[in-house]
Structures are given as structure tokens and as C-alpha cells.
Amino acid sequence: MIDLKGINVLKHSSIRIAREKIIYIDPFQIDIESHDADLILCTHSHYDHFSPNDIKKVSNEKTVIFVTEDCLEKTKKIGFLEENIISVKPWEKFDFLGILIETIPAYNKFKEFHPKKNNWVGYILTIEDIRYYIAGDTDKTKEASQVECDVAFLPVGGTYTMDYSQAASLCYKIKPKCAIPTHYGLIVGEQTDGASFKKLLENEEIQVELYF
Numbered sequence: 001m002i003d004l005k006g007i008n009v010l011k012h013s014s015i016r017i018a019r020e021k022i023i024y025i026d027p028f029q030i031d032i033e034s035h036d037a038d039l040i041l042c043t044h045s046h047y048d049h050f051s052p053n054d055i056k057k058v059s060n061e062k063t064v065i066f067v068t069e070d071c072l073e074k075t076k077k078i079g080f081l082e083e084n085i086i087s088v089k090p091w092e093k094f095d096f097l098g099i100l101i102e103t104i105p106a107y108n109k110f111k112e113f114h115p116k117k118n119n120w121v122g123y124i125l126t127i128e129d130i131r132y133y134i135a136g137d138t139d140k141t142k143e144a145s146q147v148e149c150d151v152a153f154l155p156v157g158g159t160y161t162m163d164y165s166q167a168a169s170l171c172y173k174i175k176p177k178c179a180i181p182t183h184y185g186l187i188v189g190e191q192t193d194g195a196s197f198k199k200l201l202e203n204e205e206i207q208v209e210l211y212f
Contacts, residue, residue, distance in 0.1 A: 001207055002130070002178040009211035013019050013182045014046055015134060019127045021097060025134050025153075027054040029186075034058055039096055041066040043106060043136035044120035045074070048187055064096065068120055073151060089119040090143075100126035104126055105143045106136030113160045114138065124149060133176070137161050137183070140170045152176040156197045157189025164193045168200035178207040185212060 006018035006178050015025040021038035026049040027109035037058040042050045042065070055078060059065070066086045068077050069131040072167050075085050078137075086094065090105040102124040114120055122136035124147065133149035139162050153171060155161035161183055162170065169180050179201065184193035 004102075004151075004209060006134070007008045007151075007180075009153070009180060009182055011212070012186045013043075013137075013153075013155065014054075014095070015182070017125070017132065020099060021123070023099075024058050025123065026136075027051065027058050029116075030057040031178045032057075035060040037063045038098075039063070041101070041123050041134070042067045042071055043122060044068050044114065044118070044136070045070045050074065060201055064070045066094075066101065068118075068132065070118070082158070088121055089172055100124075102126075104133075104147065106138035107141065108137075108160075109141060111139075111160070115166065133174075141165045144170055145173045148172050149174065149176050151178045151184070153180045153182050154197075155183030156181040157184035157187075158193075159188045161188075163189075164197035165200065171201055171206055172204065176206060178209060180209050180211065 008016045011029045013026045016026040017023040022036050023039045025041045028051050064084050066088050069087050072087050087101050090103050092103045094101040103121040106120050108114045108124040123134045131149040133147050133152045134212050135154050149165045154167040156164035156167045181194040181197045185191040196211045
């Protein structure tokens with residue numbers, strides 16, 4: 001069993017990881033102003049993944065933010081200093097205070113919501129020797145199918161991303177120790193999609209955790 005202490009999916013695709021540092025990924029509909037983020041990672045510019053008001057709620061003057069290039073000017077308007085903004089594209093690696101951050105393409109194969117040419121990303125974080133894959137808004141792509149990770153946060157709501165069946169199929173391929181469904185039951189997908197995803201993996205040796 002993977003120790004998930006300090007891990008939380010807040011809503012939709014909004015993730016908080018409090019391990020060595022406090023990290024938010026795609027903060028969205030944040031209920032409490034905490035201003036506690038050491039690091040914020042945004043996967044792309046859609047409003048439910050890059051939300052200026054929610055970024056303000058968790059950030060402070062020392063917070064470092066990773067954004068795709070199309071979010072760069074918007075990030076400056078929020079008030080971030082240039083030295084605290086890292087612009088990313090797929091296939092990059094960074095060391096943030098001992099945390100390895102890798103970017104991976106996130107895109108749709110046959111839909112136009114998330115074109116590959118936009119250079120939007122998912123992230124792989126290595127924290128305390130555990131690899132966390134945050135897929136972002138993506139289909140089951142060749143790149144996603146080659147990920148090596150311990151914990152996989154995967155969208156399961158369909159329409160704009162893979163659905164729960166396709167996400168389960170991806171898990172069969174990459175075999176994380178733990179899988180956590182995201183991106184369902186709020187803007188897209190059914191509230192039951194997480195449970196349906198878990199049921200499809202019940203015969204696999206994969207720990208599945210539901211947060212909503």
C-alpha cells in the first residue's frame with residue numbers, strides 16, 4: 001500500500017500534495033484562502049486548470065509557479081515576479097528544492113479540445129522516491145502509456161479526456177501501485193465515474209483511492 005498521507009484531490013482536477021513541500025496542481029474552486037503553496041503546477045490554460053482567483057488563494061510572495069507558455073502573461077498579471085514563474089513545455093526536467101519535476105505531453109488524439117500542438121502538459125513528480133504522475137487533460141496516448149510511476153492521477157470523466165474505461169485500460173498498461181481518478185462529477189462526467197473506474201481495476205493489484 002502506498003502511503004497517501006498529505007495527498008488530497010480537492011475538487012475536479014485540483015490536487016494538493018503536502019510532503020516535503022506544499023504543492024498544488026491546477027487549483028480550482030478553493031474553499032479556504034491558505035496562501036501556503038511552495039509550488040503551483042498548472043497543466044494548461046483552460047479555466048478549470050488555470051484559475052487566477054484560486055491561484056491567488058493558495059499563493060504567497062515566495063510561491064513558484066510552473067505554467068504552459070499560453071499562461072505566461074496571465075500569470076504576470078496575477079502579480080507573480082518573473083523570477084518565480086517557470087514556463088514549461090513537454091519533455092523538460094527541473095529540480096525544485098530536491099523535487100524532480102518532469103513534463104509530459106497531454107492532448108486529445110481525435111478531438112480538438114486539447115491539441116497536441118498547444119504543448120500542454122502533465123507532470124511527473126518524484127518526491128521521497130515516489131513518482132506521482134498527474135496526467136492533465138489527456139487521452140490514452142502513446143506517451144501516457146509509457147509512463148513509469150507509483151501513483152497515477154488520471155482523468156476519468158470523458159468528453160474532454162479519456163473516460164473511466166480508457167483510464168482503467170491505461171492502468172493495465174502502466175501498472176501504478178496506486179491510481180486516483182480525477183476530472184469527473186463536477187464539470188464533466190458522472191459522480192459515479194470514480195467508482196466505475198475502481199470496479200474495473202478490482203482484479204488488478206492496484207490500490208485505487210477515491211476522494212469524491
